[in-house]
Amino acid sequence: MKNIFSLLILCGILIVSCDTKGPATRMINMIPFESVKMHGELRERVLQNLNRLEEEKYQPQNVFLTEEQSGNWPGDTEGRTILGLVMDAQASKRSPVYLERIIDMIPSKLNKKGYMGGVYEGKMSEQQLSGNGWMLRGLCAYYEWKQDEKVLEYIKSIANNLFVAGKGFYTEYPIDPDFRDKNVGGEAGTIEVRGTDKWILSSDVGCLFIGMEGLIHAYAHLKTPEVKAVIDEMFAKLREIDILKIQAQTHATLTACRGMIRYADITGDYSYVEWAEKVFNLYKKHGMTENHANYNWFERFDTWTEPCAIVDSYMLAVQLWQHTENPVYKEDAELIYYNALSHAQRDNGGFGTDNCPGIASQENCLHPHSYEAHWCCTMRGGEGLGSAVQYSAFVRKDTVYIPFFRECELNLMLENGKLGLVEKTNYPFESFAEFIVAENQQGEVTLKFPFMSWMENLTLLYNGESQKLVKEKGFLTLTNKFEVGDTIQVNFEMRLRKQKTLNSTNTKASQYKMYYGPLLLGDEEIATGEYKNMLFNVNGRELTPVYHLMSNKMRHKEYKKQILFEE
Numbered sequence: 001m002k003n004i005f006s007l008l009i010l011c012g013i014l015i016v017s018c019d020t021k022g023p024a025t026r027m028i029n030m031i032p033f034e035s036v037k038m039h040g041e042l043r044e045r046v047l048q049n050l051n052r053l054e055e056e057k058y059q060p061q062n063v064f065l066t067e068e069q070s071g072n073w074p075g076d077t078e079g080r081t082i083l084g085l086v087m088d089a090q091a092s093k094r095s096p097v098y099l100e101r102i103i104d105m106i107p108s109k110l111n112k113k114g115y116m117g118g119v120y121e122g123k124m125s126e127q128q129l130s131g132n133g134w135m136l137r138g139l140c141a142y143y144e145w146k147q148d149e150k151v152l153e154y155i156k157s158i159a160n161n162l163f164v165a166g167k168g169f170y171t172e173y174p175i176d177p178d179f180r181d182k183n184v185g186g187e188a189g190t191i192e193v194r195g196t197d198k199w200i201l202s203s204d205v206g207c208l209f210i211g212m213e214g215l216i217h218a219y220a221h222l223k224t225p226e227v228k229a230v231i232d233e234m235f236a237k238l239r240e241i242d243i244l245k246i247q248a249q250t251h252a253t254l255t256a257c258r259g260m261i262r263y264a265d266i267t268g269d270y271s272y273v274e275w276a277e278k279v280f281n282l283y284k285k286h287g288m289t290e291n292h293a294n295y296n297w298f299e300r301f302d303t304w305t306e307p308c309a310i311v312d313s314y315m316l317a318v319q320l321w322q323h324t325e326n327p328v329y330k331e332d333a334e335l336i337y338y339n340a341l342s343h344a345q346r347d348n349g350g351f352g353t354d355n356c357p358g359i360a361s362q363e364n365c366l367h368p369h370s371y372e373a374h375w376c377c378t379m380r381g382g383e384g385l386g387s388a389v390q391y392s393a394f395v396r397k398d399t400v401y402i403p404f405f406r407e408c409e410l411n412l413m414l415e416n417g418k419l420g421l422v423e424k425t426n427y428p429f430e431s432f433a434e435f436i437v438a439e440n441q442q443g444e445v446t447l448k449f450p451f452m453s454w455m456e457n458l459t460l461l462y463n464g465e466s467q468k469l470v471k472e473k474g475f476l477t478l479t480n481k482f483e484v485g486d487t488i489q490v491n492f493e494m495r496l497r498k499q500k501t502l503n504s505t506n507t508k509a510s511q512y513k514m515y516y517g518p519l520l521l522g523d524e525e526i527a528t529g530e531y532k533n534m535l536f537n538v539n540g541r542e543l544t545p546v547y548h549l550m551s552n553k554m555r556h557k558e559y560k561k562q563i564l565f566e567e
Contacts (some may be wrong), residue, residue, distance in 0.1 A: 028322050028396045031412060033090035038389045040407030040426075041549055043092065045342075046385045048349030048550060050088035050096065052378060053081060060101040061330050064109045067117060072191050073127050074117025076402075077375060078102070078109070078560040079134030079214075084382025086141040091389040103142060106154055113165075114157030124169045125200040127191065130207040130252075132158050133214025140217040152221065159218040163211065163228045167346035170233045173199050173208055177245040180205055182300070189249070205297065206252035209238055213259030231263065239275070243282070243298055250287040250294045253279060254312035261319045273323045275512040280316055284332070288313070288502055289356045289511060290563055291366055291520055291546055293340035299359035301506040307344040307351035307377035311384030314341055318391050321403065327474025330403050331452050331518075333391075337404075338428065338547045339520040341384055347372060347552040350378035357564055358506035366522060366546055367560035392423075401475065405433045405490075417441025419482075428517040431455075431494055437486040445482055454517050455492040461486055496521075496536055501564070510567045514538055519545040522561030541565075 038046065056062060058081050065077050075426045082102060089096045113119055116135055117128045136158055143151045174180065174196055181192055181203070189204030212234040219227045243253055257276035264272035287298045293305040294313060317333035320326065343366070344351045350372040357363045372378060392408050394401040397415040405427035410420045420439030428431055433449070451458055451474060460467040460476055463486055470477040478488060494517035501507035513520040514536070521536060521543035536543045546561055 005006065011082045012548045028325070028394045028401060030322065030390050031393050031395060031410075033386075033390060035411050035413070036389055036392050037093065037409040037411075038091065038406065039409070042385065042388055042406060043077050044549065045345060045349075046088055046091045046382075046389065047094070049084070049378070049382050049385055050092055050094060050349070051343070051347035053084050053088065053382060054097050057324075057374060058379075059098050060092040060105055063102060064105065068567045070131070070386075071189075071375075072125070073131045073189075075115070075128075075133075075135040076131035077379075078106075078116070079131065079136070079138040079377055080379035082138030083134065083141050084379035086138065087144055087386025089380040090145060091386040094230060099142075103151065106139075110157065110223075111152070113161045114154075115162040116158070120200070123198055123200060124166050126173075126202045126208045127189065127200070127204070129163070129166075129211030130202070130204070132162055133211035136214030136218045140214075140221060143221065155218050156222060159215060159222060159227055163215045164230050167226075167230050167233060169198055170230070170237050173237050174199060174201065175246060177242065177247075180246055182247045182297070182390065204252060205246055205248045206238075206243070206248040206256070208252075209234065209256035209259070210252050212238070213255045213262075213284065216263045216266070224462070235260065235263075235272075238295055242280070244286060245326070247300055247311075249297055250283060251296070251299070251306050251309035251312060253287075254283065254294075254309055254316055257316050258319065260303060261316070261323065264323075270323070273320070276316065277320055277324065277465070280313075280320060280329075283313065284502070285505075289340075289505065290335055290502055290507065291339045291343060291354070292502075293344070293354060293356075299505070301356060301503070305340070305344065305354045305356060307341065307353070307373065307384075308380040310336060310340045310344060311380045311387075314384055315387050318387070318403070322394060322492055325473050326404065327452075329451065334452065334518045336522075337388065338518045338545075341381075342547045342549070344377070345381060345550055346554050347550045348372065349381075350374055350548065351381040352377070356506075358503065359412060359508065360506055362564070364511075364564040365562045367561040368554050371555060398442055398444065399448065401448045402435075403448060403450055409438070411439070414442040414445065416443065419445055428494070430518055431517075432489060432491045434490075435488040437482045437484055437488075439484060440482050443481055444479065446477060446479040447482075447488065448472075448477050449488075449490050450474065451476055451490075452518065454494055454497065454515070456495065458490070458492045460488070460490055462486070496538065507564060508566075512566045514543055514565065516545070519547055520563060522546050522558075522563040524561045 063081050080198035085096045085099045116132050139151050139155050181194055189202050192201040192203055195201050240402045257279050260272040260276050264270050287295050294309040296303040296306050314333055317329045321329035346352050352372040353369040355365055355367055355369045392406045393410050395412055405425045407425055408423050410421040418439055418441045422436040422438055497515050498512050501511050522542045523543055
């Protein structure tokens with residue numbers, strides 16, 4: 001089968017990135033949770049999601065599901081719940097109530113071979129591998145946090161007795177687009193009627209590679225040649241897939257990309273980052289909706305969004321910026337956060353699906369498709385929000401990168417000592433951010449503050465004095481031996497702007513969208529009075545952001561917001 005990525009390279013339409021093999025790009029490090037104390041709207045989101053994940057549905061007596069209850073996704077609910085709790089707890093600094101009891105119950109829930117679900121002799125289940133992949137992700141995150149050695153044994157058991165035992169099967173995973181059924185599937189994927197003598201397949205086409213991502217996380221701790229051989233076998237098959245023709249699930253594809261970036265960091269082979277970058281740019285063209293969310297499958301435009309994939313796309317965009325320093329990906333991440341991820345979080349803290357405005361749906365308005373995807377997206381929301389907290393800053397030697405403005409306190413370990421910063425901002429609803437130096441053991445420090453393409457007339461003040469603007473790769477740079485009490489202010493202006501649509505196939509050439517800064521604007525038919533200071537009159541229409549902070553209006557069937565407009 002001809003590979004879609006080969007075609008893209010031949011056509012020369014890929015965005016050229018920085019050399020991901022150079023050592024400089026590999027040394028920008030994400031900060032640990034201990035280094036950030038979050039305030040503001042992101043903290044509210046994290047706490048509300050954590051509260052939701054401690055309600056009855058996710059408590060120990062209910063979270064472990066039978067095969068029938070899970071819809072043939074063994075380990076999926078359990079693994080995602082563990083992962084969400086681990087991330088939310090660290091991001092909020094609040095101890096989870098039920099997490100340890102869930103961990104303690106795991107041995108009694110594994111099958112006789114030591115993994116979740118049934119035992120299929122001579123056959124592999126795509127959904128079982130995916131669900132156990134989430135178990136590996138959750139358990140690895142818990143192990144990294146608590147260093148609980150018994151959890152490492154669970155990781156070994158699942159990795160070796162399910163994934164490694166399946167070596168050889170992955171080369172025979174069906175990838176012929178004519179064989180896979182591309183007209184089935186709901187919000188929760190189902191077993192395909194069509195399978196093979198060796199594979200039980202899923203309507204979530206490609207979810208096998210969600211399992212691969214979990215195995216890669218396990219490999220970071222196990223480092224055995226047997227696990228590596230299976231990862232390499234899986235990735236070799238993945239590279240053969242024409243993801244557009246097979247109409248792969250976007251969630252599965254983006255998850256695989258995140259996995260390969262982790263694999264690049266583990267192995268030192270940064271060609272995997274280049275592969276992930278190519279796929280992400282393909283996704284932006286063929287899998288991203290007009291509010292920067294996702295179509296559930298590539299080029300199936302009459303479907304719905306999935307916050308799991310929104311989380312994946314957000315994390316992947318940040319990781320691509322981290323590895324390439326291409327500022328485009330930093331802007332992608334911010335657009336995804338404010339217009340897709342934030343729109344999908346509901347007032348109970350969970351996450352729900354939305355529609356996909358465009359030609360296929362015959363809709364110009366954005367509105368909820370389902371109130372909450374409690375079986376998967378609510379838990380993954382915890383990973384997305386927790387990651388956003390960690391993305392508040394990155395460090396490299398004596399340099400601090402602030403890729404996004406967040407209301408928070410930072411206590412960073414640099415090359416030669418600690419640096420403490422207090423960040424005050426109400427971005428993007430106000431056009432400034434202030435940083436106060438709380439501690440500096442490092443001495444001379446380089447601070448990098450974000451500027452985006454939608455920011456104009458920037459000024460940088462150090463202790464009230466204007467500084468020369470040094471712009472580089474989407475950052476304003478300031479170097480000094482900062483003292484306790486020093487202040488740095490970043491000021492800028494943002495304006496209304498008209499932009500073309502993202503997907504030319506699913507929208508008309510005459511259609512456009514309106515933005516203010518990173519905020520996509522829409523015309524709400526039933527006004528709620530929210531964001532009165534963010535009301536924009538455009539051609540007689542009153543537009544407000546699609547962004548909301550867990551508004552209960554998402555419960556109302558009447559709620560919708562027009563985001564596509566005609567010239």
